[in-house]
Amino acid sequence: MSxxxxxxxxxxxxxxxxxxxxxxxxxxxxxxxxxPGEDNDADLPITMAxxxxxxxxxxxxxxxxxxxxxxxxxxxxxxxxxxxxxxxLHVYPGPSAPQLSQRVFKISASKRFETIVKSVRxxxxxxxxxxxxxxxxxxxxxxxxxxxxxxxxCFKTKDELHVTYAVTPAYG
Amino acid sequence: IQFPRLSYxxxxxPRLYAFFxxxxxxxxxxxxxxxxxxxxxxxxxxxxxxxxxLYSGDEPTHAAGRGARTKNDAEAEAGEGSDTQxxxxxxxxxxxxxWKLVVHFSDWPHDQLVKLDEDGKVLEDAFKNxxxxxxFLRHGTGKIVMSLSYQDSTQLWRGxxxxxxxxxxxxxxxxxxxxxxxxxxxxxxxxxxxEPTTATSTIEEDAPAAGHLKVVQALVEPTLPNKQPQTLxxxxxxxxxxxxxxxxxxILAMAVLHGAVVPLTAVLEELAKxxxxxxxxxxxxxxxxx
Numbered sequence: 006m007s008x009x010x011x012x013x014x015x016x017x018x019x020x021x022x023x024x025x026x027x028x029x030x031x032x033x034x035x036x037x038x039x040x041p042g043e044d045n046d047a048d049l050p051i052t053m054a055x056x057x058x059x060x061x062x063x064x065x066x067x068x069x070x071x072x073x074x075x076x077x078x079x080x081x082x083x084x085x086x087x088x089x090x091x092x093x094l095h096v097y098p099g100p101s102a103p104q105l106s107q108r109v110f111k112i113s114a115s116k117r118f119e120t121i122v123k124s125v126r127x128x129x130x131x132x133x134x135x136x137x138x139x140x141x142x143x144x145x146x147x148x149x150x151x152x153x154x155x156x157x158x159c160f161k162t163k164d165e166l167h168v169t170y171a172v173t174p175a176y177g
Numbered sequence: 178i179q180f181p182r183l184s185y186x187x188x189x190x191p192r193l194y195a196f197f198x199x200x201x202x203x204x205x206x207x208x209x210x211x212x213x214x215x216x217x218x219x220x221x222x223x224x225x226x227x228x229x230x231l232y233s234g235d236e237p238t239h240a241a242g243r244g245a246r247t248k249n250d251a252e253a254e255a256g257e258g259s260d261t262q263x264x265x266x267x268x269x270x271x272x273x274x275x276w277k278l279v280v281h282f283s284d285w286p287h288d289q290l291v292k293l294d295e296d297g298k299v300l301e302d303a304f305k306n307x308x309x310x311x312x313f314l315r316h317g318t319g320k321i322v323m324s325l326s327y328q329d330s331t332q333l334w335r336g337x338x339x340x341x342x343x344x345x346x347x348x349x350x351x352x353x354x355x356x357x358x359x360x361x362x363x364x365x366x367x368x369x370x371x372e373p374t375t376a377t378s379t380i381e382e383d384a385p386a387a388g389h390l391k392v393v394q395a396l397v398e399p400t401l402p403n404k405q406p407q408t409l410x411x412x413x414x415x416x417x418x419x420x421x422x423x424x425x426x427x428i429l430a431m432a433v434l435h436g437a438v439v440p441l442t443a444v445l446e447e448l449a450k451x452x453x454x455x456x457x458x459x460x461x462x463x464x465x466x467x
Binding site: 141142143144145146147148149150151152155156158159160 | 220222291302303306307309310313314319322323362392393394395396
């Protein structure tokens with residue numbers, strides 16, 4: 006991951022995503038799972054009480070915070086991935102789950118896990134009343150607000166995040 | 178109300194609902210209850226102590242001794258719907274009184290929170306999955322947490338529900354140090370504030386905008402390549418080099434855990450054993466120094 010190019014921060018990753026058509030069995034691994042205009046980046050709002058200190062920061066602290074966390078590229082030492090890079094994602098059907106025609110997707114790191122769950126729902130054409138459960142590495146189901154970048158960084162296998170879906174709860 | 182930092186907000190709901198239900202306009206259920214502070218809905222799947230560290234704006238305690246056992250005074254205020262919240266200045270918050278939250282029993286913020294259910298299964302699932310995630314991180318495999326018996330995992334949850342450390346620890350120790358497994362990574366999650374978005378910064382200088390929060394999670398090994406133990410400082414310096422310039426001294430920001438400032442020289446593995454939240458994570462909040 007350290008070999009990735011050093012790029013500037015993007016405007017907003019959603020603008021680069023294209024809609025996916027569940028009807029056409031495309032195998033293009035670069036298809037995004039995001040819907041255009043969907044704005045569910047993983048950053049959370051904080052309260053005024055906790056923000057007060059932020060506005061009174063000295064200049065150097067301001068600069069330090071800028072881009073911290075998703076870039077972390079000090080002097081060519083890049084340790085964390087920029088949040089806009091699209092991560093490969095491998096989706097597997099779990100026990101007794103219907104198959105998907107497409108298995109590999111790309112998703113930007115700034116999105117929340119929720120995006121994957123929503124996308125799987127859409128692709129399986131589930132009704133409102135039907136549920137889907139998505140697991141990482143067939144072990145745990147992340148909270149819906151967890152950031153893809155974090156999950157990918159911590160749980161990838163050969164640079165892919167493995168997500169399993171099932172229509173009934175699995176993996177006790 | 179006194180409420181332990183390690184617990185979760187929804188446990189308060191049945192009690193609060195019983196108290197407020199005569200005053201509610203539309204009948205609802207306690208599982209419709211959610212909390213907010215300064216109009217920010219609080220995530221029920223975060224432990225209370227983490228929420229307090231993140232949102233209250235209270236000064237963290239510097240004396241390390243008080244840390245882990247500090248109880249969090251959360252005083253719930255009546256508030257059906259909204260608009261009953263008063264303004265709390267930063268000054269009041271700094272006085273470290275009870276943390277005043279607003280409880281709502283209507284208008285669930287669906288875009289921000291997952292709905293709870295009557296018998297608490299949603300909360301239990303969220304907790305168990307968080308435990309699984311931290312265990313996977315710790316040992317690099319899901320084997321350990323998956324091999325817990327049904328009884329064990331139920332007991333772990335009962336330990337949380339009943340705030341019974343004995344019940345909890347009996348199972349948690351199996352997760353922390355299973356025989357024949359060494360720790361691969363320390364489950365560490367960092368909460369970083371980011372700049373208020375000041376698109377038109379020139380005009381409204383007096384009205385500061387609320388900032389955003391970024392969650393950063395990375396793989397952190399318990400020892401450094403040079404065989405030295407990983408400390409909180411070395412980990413933060415690696416993950417957030419611009420914020421934590423030094424491995425030893427807090428220059429721009431402090432690391433807060435359980436309401437207390439943690440010295441950056443603390444050995445991470447020890448910290449994880451002694452001061453993890455109930456879900457196995459070290460939830461460290463980065464507080465910038467003004």
